[in-house]
Amino acid sequence: MENRKPTGVGNVAINLINHMSILSDSIVIWTIDSTFLKPQNNSIVKVLQGKKSFFKNNISVIRAVWDQLVFPGLVKKSNIDVVFFPVQEGMLFSRVPQVVLLIDMAPLLNPGGVPYMRQLSYMTRVPFVLANSSAIITISQSVKQEILLKYPSIDENKIKVVHLGYDCTRFYELPTSDSILMRYGLKDLKYILYVGSICENKNIRNIIKSYMISDCADWNLVIAGNVLDYNYYCELKCFVSANNLGEKIKFIDYVGYDDLPALYRGSSLFIFPSFYEGFGLPILEAMACGVPVVTSSRHAMPEVAGDAAFLVDPDCVDKIAVAIKEVLTNNDVRNALVTKGLKRVLDFSWEKSAHQVLKICEEAMKESNPQ
Structure with missing residues (x-):
């Protein structure tokens, strides 16, 4: 290290x-x-x-x-x-x-x-x-x-x-910290959260496209993570700007480990439709914080999420958009995912x-x- x-x-x-x-x-x-x-x-x-x-x-x-x-x-x-x-x-x-x-x-x-x-x-x-x-x-x-x-x-x-x-001493259900959210410009904001590296494999472009057609304009999209591919990051920023989404989509650089739980807890939905993961630890972190999860149906992500997440084809923008809207607007679906997620994380330590x-x-x- x-x-x-x-x-x-x-x-x-x-x-x-x-x-x-x-x-x-x-x-x-x-x-x-x-x-x-x-x-x-x-x-x-x-x-x-x-x-x-x-x-x-x-x-x-x-x-x-x-x-x-x-x-x-x-x-x-x-x-x-x-x-x-x-x-x-x-x-x-x-x-x-x-x-x-x-x-x-x-x-x-x-x-x-x-x-x-x-x-x-x-x-x-x-x-x-x-x-x-x-x-x-x-x-x-x-x-x-x-x-x-x-x-x-x-x-x-x-x-x-x-x-x-996952770190159960950090990631758990708790009212979020307003001071931390204020530092990141997220206080009093309804938002969908992505946490992870900024690179092509993470499928962030499709996250943005799905958000655009999800009919969930009341929510913002927050993309938090360190930039691994600067060219890809610039392409994303240009795409956001070209579609006049600069006020709705917020990019946050590396989030400190102490601050990360607050960002999870403050979100309405955690979205993680990666093309490839060997595991997908953010899935567990979000679940432990009582946040519903939409993730990919490929590779290790179904193995980690079990039946406690909304699984989607990462290539299908329309299906990701449907999942976003369903979780944000259907309380029964949302509550079921939260309950299953809190139970699912008990299998991991x-x-x-x-x-x-x-x-x-x-x-x-x-x-x-x-x-």
Whole structure:
């Protein structure tokens, strides 16, 4: 993890490590950057030395060299028993068992907005990393099947599915904070909310088009997230401007983790019809805050949402628009989704996820050192 605002994979790693650190006092968790870690037992989280002196920015080639030449030496020197990588960038050759977390297969299945170097990594480096791993963790049955489809030589028994959790201490039903909403210009505003990265894969253009024809002019549309594809972001802004929607559609940059629950709670509907997700954590966050969800019928999203969301074809603008109007104007539909959502999130927790990851790591260690 780099010393920057965490999103996506970074938040997953932070939550897993923080919760793993309190499950057992017989483990030591090593990391290369503890900036955002807040374990209850700080004494068992240690920082590997050597990384920051090797490179000062996130250049892919330099990072790959560090992963393969420097990090293995640090592992050996530190007498580490098993290495858990919360990203797919593991070691090509390792003398200790390694467990790799593969979040999704977007670079191969839905590359829109995915940097070319990441796509190249999935075609060249990732297959070797997975082959050299004692276990591969992924976050949905959907992604597991995609891994087997694209890497058929991988042993299916090595792939373990661990669903993500959500932070139940932050995301829950509660009257929203007017002060936070005021800071974002949302106080006293009825709005539909999207939370996630700004890139083509997230299907934001179709969200906007659906909003335009949904006949829900009483609501605004709020698009909150960090920009991954600046050209795509500019296209969206131009489209909004060309259709004179600047007063109705609001773009918000990166929202702090402490502020995010307030934005969910203040919304009338959470919309997330992504083209591809390995999981779709915002679905759970919105549900936990008592907000009805409209999401995609593809890939892992139905697996996460169950029957607690309104599922739509992400390519069909008309159907997304119908879903928006139905949830916003039909109280029976809305209330049913909220009730089901609050029940659905009870199946997910970071404690449960961390326990499963820790067990997989312990099994990998035992298999490499049978007593």
